[in-house]
Amino acid sequence: MGLDAPCPFCRLDEISQETPDFNWQRYISGWNRWFNFQCHSLQWRGAREAVLVAMDDISNFVDNILYVDKLTGISTFSRFELDTTEIFDHETGKEYAMVTFDIDEFRYINEFHGYSMGNQLLRYISGGLVGAMSGAEVCARVTGDVFVALVEWTSEEALVMRIMQMVDGINKRLDYVIPGIRLNFQIGVYHAREGERDIGKMMDNADIARKSIKGSRKTGIAFYDKSMGEKILKTRQIEARMERALRDKEFLVYLQPKIDLESGRVVGAEALARWVDDRGNIVLPGEFIPIFESNGFIVELDFYVYEEVFKAHYYRKTRGLKCVPISMNMSRIHLKSGNYIERFRALADKYQIDPGLIEVEVTETIFIENSGYVKRLVSALRSDGFKVSIDDFGSGYSSLNLLSEIDVDVLKLDRSLCREENLSPKERVILKNIAAMAKELDLQVLAEGIETTGQAEFLKSIQCDSAQGFLFAKPMPMDEFFKKLDGEW
Numbered sequence: 001m002g003l004d005a006p007c008p009f010c011r012l013d014e015i016s017q018e019t020p021d022f023n024w025q026r027y028i029s030g031w032n033r034w035f036n037f038q039c040h041s042l043q044w045r046g047a048r049e050a051v052l053v054a055m056d057d058i059s060n061f062v063d064n065i066l067y068v069d070k071l072t073g074i075s076t077f078s079r080f081e082l083d084t085t086e087i088f089d090h091e092t093g094k095e096y097a098m099v100t101f102d103i104d105e106f107r108y109i110n111e112f113h114g115y116s117m118g119n120q121l122l123r124y125i126s127g128g129l130v131g132a133m134s135g136a137e138v139c140a141r142v143t144g145d146v147f148v149a150l151v152e153w154t155s156e157e158a159l160v161m162r163i164m165q166m167v168d169g170i171n172k173r174l175d176y177v178i179p180g181i182r183l184n185f186q187i188g189v190y191h192a193r194e195g196e197r198d199i200g201k202m203m204d205n206a207d208i209a210r211k212s213i214k215g216s217r218k219t220g221i222a223f224y225d226k227s228m229g230e231k232i233l234k235t236r237q238i239e240a241r242m243e244r245a246l247r248d249k250e251f252l253v254y255l256q257p258k259i260d261l262e263s264g265r266v267v268g269a270e271a272l273a274r275w276v277d278d279r280g281n282i283v284l285p286g287e288f289i290p291i292f293e294s295n296g297f298i299v300e301l302d303f304y305v306y307e308e309v310f311k312a313h314y315y316r317k318t319r320g321l322k323c324v325p326i327s328m329n330m331s332r333i334h335l336k337s338g339n340y341i342e343r344f345r346a347l348a349d350k351y352q353i354d355p356g357l358i359e360v361e362v363t364e365t366i367f368i369e370n371s372g373y374v375k376r377l378v379s380a381l382r383s384d385g386f387k388v389s390i391d392d393f394g395s396g397y398s399s400l401n402l403l404s405e406i407d408v409d410v411l412k413l414d415r416s417l418c419r420e421e422n423l424s425p426k427e428r429v430i431l432k433n434i435a436a437m438a439k440e441l442d443l444q445v446l447a448e449g450i451e452t453t454g455q456a457e458f459l460k461s462i463q464c465d466s467a468q469g470f471l472f473a474k475p476m477p478m479d480e481f482f483k484k485l486d487g488e489w
């Protein structure tokens with residue numbers, strides 16, 4: 001009953017002008033509909049109190065909110081879940097794949113072309129996706145630029161072909177909006193086994209596959225396999241243990257000697273983190289540093305490594321033992337915190353560190369990502385007397401420009417520059433010219449990853465100052481390094 005109709009007994013039509021005393025919505029499952037209830041108290045026939053309750057069937061409105069994506073007009077994920085359940089109930093005997101789509105770097109579209117253009121593209125993409133569904137297949141927009149589809153499975157090859165056609169079709173449509181545009185999609189596929197019903201898990205698995213190729217800058221399709229799930233599980237296990245591991249000193253600092261190529265003497269070391277897990281196995285940085293970089297924990301680990309190195313310097317200095325410069329790695333994640341230099345200085349002051357004995361290794365790619373801030377950081381460290389090196393030099397793309405822009409003390413040549421046992425003619429030309437240029441720029445040159453005498457001899461002949469690598473020594477526990485340093489190596 002609406003409130004707008006005039007009432008023959010009293011002036012109920014006036015009530016509709018007033019705000020109701022209560023207003024609530026309920027789903028009545030027996031009727032499978034949503035209702036809006038309004039409750040008005042009123043004076044009826046003299047002094048008697050009365051309550052008027054009005055019910056409105058608002059199911060269509062609620063359906064629209066819950067099940068239709070406002071921006072694109074296609075299904076929401078809630079609708080998709082209902083549809084998928086229905087398909088699984090009725091289309092028995094068929095196999096299905098859960099496919100999730102994400103657009104590579106969509107935020108740049110919004111930045112360059114504006115949000116309304118971005119929205120327009122999302123509508124065209126949605127239209128393209130809906131148009132590509134056939135028979136008992138459904139699709140939806142999950143959030144932002146992420147879409148999902150449930151499609152029939154015949155074979156991996158057939159599905160790849162079909163998805164690539166979908167992407168081509170979508171890109172052709174987009175051409176009407178922004179001529180020449182071509183979006184890259186990262187697509188994850190999970191092949192649902194017959195009888196499998198857990199839609200959330202299927203989505204999670206398709207997403208795990210999709211995220212394995214995220215940021216690859218080209219359209220790609222990844223199929224979920226068990227090892228991906230295991231990797232995620234491992235990441236979660238590492239994340240669950242990392243903080244306690246740091247408190248319990250499960251992380252150790254190893255030192256890898258640096259050798260002066262002229263004299264053959266140890267002239268320094270690089271500090272490298274190791275994790276001795278609860279079973280006593282040594283875990284290498286390749287397994288945990290990428291995880292710590294993505295969750296930010298690397299900031300704490302780096303400062304832990306710095307403190308261990310500072311403590312060792314303090315201990316040896318106060319006992320009159322020999323000290324050599326030690327370099328320590330700086331992750332690019334520190335740039336986000338903005339207080340690196342203050343924290344670094346405070347820690348160095350606490351252990352009365354001679355800055356000449358400390359070198360900070362900054363990887364080449366950091367300079368490219370955030371050059372203004374990094375430049376200031378490097379010059380602050382150097383003005384305090386600390387040394388700074390460019391780590392992995394030659395592994396990126398704009399190594400040479402970098403040298404004209406940033407003042408550092410040491411170039412650490414990346415392992416990839418010295419690959420061959422006896423160095424190829426091309427490698428020799430490149431190394432020789434980098435070394436000559438570095439000398440003219442007054443930079444020290446250290447070659448990393450040296451494994452053969454052939455490599456070491458060539459580097460010495462081109463006046464490369466020092467080298468680090470398995471040929472001389474592997475990274476070793478701190479006390480082993482200092483024991484060797486004390487008894488003439």
Ligand code: C2E
Nearest residue numbers: 272273284285305329330331449450451468469470471475
């Ligand atoms: P990096 O700073 O370039 O360190 C050199 C890596 O090369 C070390 O690997 C070292 O063990 C390895 N290496 C040294 N000589 C040779 C050789 O002759 N042959 C080969 N094949 N490898 C050699 P590691 O210790 O596994 O560290 C890998 C990377 O992890 C490091 O590369 C660094 O980027 C990062 N890392 C290690 N410890 C830390 C840390 O405490 N903080 C941060 N932020 N990063 C760290």
Ligand code: MG
Nearest residue numbers: 270329361391
């Ligand atoms: Mg390094």
Ligand code: MG
Nearest residue numbers: 391392412448
């Ligand atoms: Mg390196």
